Amino acid sequence: ALQNASYAAVEPNEKILPNTAQLKTDDALLCPDDTASIDAKIDLALEIEARLASKPKVKNVPYNGVQDGLGERQLFSTAGLSALSRSRSTACFAYALLEEGENNAMEGLGQVSREFSELQASRLVDSVYQNALDMLAGKEIASxxxxxxxxxxxxxxxFQVFAMMFSGKSAKDGVNPMRDKIGSMIADPRLTLRDNPLATTGFGYALFDDEGTPTQNLNLIEEGQLTSLVHNSMTGSHFGLQSTGHGTRGPRSTLGVGLHQLELVGxxxxxxxxxxxxxxxxxxxxxxxxxxxxxxxxxxxxxxxxxxxxxxxxxxxxxxxxxxxxxxxxxxxxxxxxxxxxxxxxxxxxxxxxxxxxxxxx
Incomplete structure (x- = not known):
């Protein structure tokens, strides 16, 4: 790591933040105890496969599974930062390949929850099967x-494909088409889009970013007007702004920016x-x-x-x-x-x- 760092270009705006925050997520909300046995999870995966495979016109079930994960993230700094985030997820997914004559269709879907008991195999199987069955008869329409x-x-x-439009790093690099449009109308005035990392019902929840900066609910487009880009400490400093809590980085990646979980207002x-x-x-x-x-x-x-x-x-x-x-x-x-x-x-x-x-x- 030290050798790699010695070859990296010096970025004057990138530095360790004077952040002394003490942050910890709520385990009761995000990381409940996993009381389900391994056998129960295997049984659910086999049940999903068997239910799909038994339905008419199903040729095979190429992919299905049950998975769970426990994530833990800790950040410390010499400035005094101490941040801890823990979260649990359990998910099931399935794909079904249907065939009728010369026509075939494959559709897939999944479910995710923090509690294994909340996964609904019947609902998943019915949705996957019906989607694939409907697509069997699919054909083109007139241009x-x-x-x-x-x-x-x-x-x-x-929205994710075009998320660069909200990137402060892309703006700093001169490739963001919205870099000069803060305060301008870029969308229908009924459209309000925000990044909402503090919604605990979502799996993009984040109490802090990869620099340890506390996150915030941030309007990106408000009633059609572009109100903010997302920044880490480096891009924020470049533009004379504060970080918005959207810094991303990993063991082998440089400091970037990223969205947490988008919410489009109804x-x-x-x-x-x-x-x-x-x-x-x-x-x-x-x-x-x-x-x-x-x-x-x-x-x-x-x-x-x-x-x-x-x-x-x-x-x-x-x-x-x-x-x-x-x-x-x-x-x-x-x-x-x-x-x-x-x-x-x-x-x-x-x-x-x-x-x-x-x-x-x-």
Missing amino acids: GRYDVMFDAEMLPSL GDAEQTELTAGRTVLITDLTGMHSGANPISGEFSFGASGFLCEDGERLQAVRGITVAGNFYDMLSRIDLIGAEQHWNWERSALMPSIRFSDVSISG
């Missing part, structure tokens, strides 16, 4: 411009209003990194989902391409749903958004 919604898994993934549209008329619901995107340019905002992804009419699924859709400019889409929002939903990994909490005039090619 055109559609009102589009992304489901609870894909909407956070879309709007006022009820489900019937959100789904009125004809829409395309996107449930899967492929090529999300190779098909995206975070600097320009342009993207082109393979997609599948459903063509819907007044909330009813008319047909499953496969083999389509959805394309556009993400930064432009933020201003082409038709409706924002009132109800928020966690993605299955519980790393992002967002309502449904109906985007207008999105290009789809079949």
